[in-house]
Amino acid sequence: MSRFYITTAIDYANGDPHLGHAYEKVGADAIARYRRLRGDDVWFMIGMDEHGQKVAQAAAAEGLEPQALVDRVAARFQSMWRRLAISHDQFIRTTDPAHKAGVVELIERIFERNPEDFYEQSYRGRYCVGCEAFKQESEVTDDRCELHPTRTLEWVEERNWFFRLSRYRDFLLDLVESDPGFVQPESRRNEILGLLRQGLDDISASRARFTWGVPFPRPTSQGEQQTTYVWFDALPNYWTATRASDAGAAWPAQLHVIGKDITRFHCVIWPAMLRAADLPLPAQVWAHGFVYFRGERLSKSAGATLDLGEAVDRFGPDAFRYFLLREIPWDSDGSFTWDRFTDLYTADLADGLGNLASRSLAMLAKYREGQVPAADATSLDGAGLEAIRGYEDAMHCNDLRGATESAWRIVTAANQYIVQTAPWALAKAGQEAELDLALAALARCLYRMAILASPLMPGKAEELWACLGLPGCAAEAPWSSLQDPPVTGMVTHKPAGLFPRPESPATH
Numbered sequence: 001m002s003r004f005y006i007t008t009a010i011d012y013a014n015g016d017p018h019l020g021h022a023y024e025k026v027g028a029d030a031i032a033r034y035r036r037l038r039g040d041d042v043w044f045m046i047g048m049d050e051h052g053q054k055v056a057q058a059a060a061a062e063g064l065e066p067q068a069l070v071d072r073v074a075a076r077f078q079s080m081w082r083r084l085a086i087s088h089d090q091f092i093r094t095t096d097p098a099h100k101a102g103v104v105e106l107i108e109r110i111f112e113r114n115p116e117d118f119y120e121q122s123y124r125g126r127y128c129v130g131c132e133a134f135k136q137e138s139e140v141t142d143d144r145c146e147l148h149p150t151r152t153l154e155w156v157e158e159r160n161w162f163f164r165l166s167r168y169r170d171f172l173l174d175l176v177e178s179d180p181g182f183v184q185p186e187s188r189r190n191e192i193l194g195l196l197r198q199g200l201d202d203i204s205a206s207r208a209r210f211t212w213g214v215p216f217p218r219p220t221s222q223g224e225q226q227t228t229y230v231w232f233d234a235l236p237n238y239w240t241a242t243r244a245s246d247a248g249a250a251w252p253a254q255l256h257v258i259g260k261d262i263t264r265f266h267c268v269i270w271p272a273m274l275r276a277a278d279l280p281l282p283a284q285v286w287a288h289g290f291v292y293f294r295g296e297r298l299s300k301s302a303g304a305t306l307d308l309g310e311a312v313d314r315f316g317p318d319a320f321r322y323f324l325l326r327e328i329p330w331d332s333d334g335s336f337t338w339d340r341f342t343d344l345y346t347a348d349l350a351d352g353l354g355n356l357a358s359r360s361l362a363m364l365a366k367y368r369e370g371q372v373p374a375a376d377a378t379s380l381d382g383a384g385l386e387a388i389r390g391y392e393d394a395m396h397c398n399d400l401r402g403a404t405e406s407a408w409r410i411v412t413a414a415n416q417y418i419v420q421t422a423p424w425a426l427a428k429a430g431q432e433a434e435l436d437l438a439l440a441a442l443a444r445c446l447y448r449m450a451i452l453a454s455p456l457m458p459g460k461a462e463e464l465w466a467c468l469g470l471p472g473c474a475a476e477a478p479w480s481s482l483q484d485p486p487v488t489g490m491v492t493h494k495p496a497g498l499f500p501r502p503e504s505p506a507t508h
């Protein structure tokens, strides 16, 4: 059993969860669930990034203490993750005392092992609270941050602690060149290589005059107590989580799932920090793309809004998960549209898996009183095993869309098989042996679909499993049982309606 510690980015606590957050959590959840199916010792960690000036300002605008604001936001995220059946084992919040103590410990480790890595320097520049970053002249238009045109840039002049990131350029370049798996997909790896070849600037590690964060453990030479800067506060969460009282993982992580906009933090700054602290590096950083809605990225600041709750409600959480996994490639960008959502739901779920299940189980009920007959393998089993291999291969390289497509080849093959064998005609003609062969083959298909669908649509997969009269649950079935599903003699029953057909075309 290999251990598999998987994380997503922690979400910034300045708004409600949106489609981009959901996409990342659902994708990582599918990977975590698949790994559990394969018998790995999985620990899946997600959480919230709750410090920073932006949070403090948003709280002040509402007349709240920052802690009260982040408590409310965290509760909303957790409620959405429960609804989407995200199977995380741990939910970290950067306001947790254990995390704050861990941040201090990590910084102290660097001071002890590589004292030259921190130094003091005066800094002046224009700071965007929206980005929580200093902006270069090229990123400023009409005295405003291009990403946050409604915010006023702050002129900041202060003496801070700096981290000597530049020192780790050669180490990082060698790492990313020699270990192609460290940053994936390949497009993101190439971006990081390009960035590293240009060279690295040192980065600020502390800020003066703002208090909603972790106190930087050492005062400046002028005796000033500063606050730990965002990346030294947020990035260590993956490590501090392994030291919390509810931790079940050991450092390092096997996989960090993040968005492609934060690769610099995770593939450059984070491994440099770990190296400076003499800690092991994560095995892989996977940077997924963006989900667009009406041509815009789904985030509050971009202005495009899709009510996540409404999208989940449309056909239920499992159908929504299916859409994200099947439609948006895990290695690049994709779009959400209501029409495409309805089309895919109708074709793959209502008319696809749902119809296959209800027809197959109805025929078992009608001709065999629900009991699955004993019968040999058929050509349909061959198609099933080929689809399983495709699913495994795709999952192996985090190709979630490819895995989903592969699984659904079983549905297509089974629906064709029903047309070809016409079990109702076999029943009419009294060809009982042939009828047994067909009905048992279809039951094996449903067994395989329940297991392959369980990382993708955990709720519906278990509904299907229960219809097959099987003990236990699909998520805990032995992977090896896919070869020859143990369905003979099971007493099945018809589903109550796995995926009802939409009543009318979408009006959006």
Ligand SMILES: [Zn+2]
Binding pocket: 128, 129, 130, 131, 132, 145, 146, 147, 148
């Ligand atoms: Zn900005």
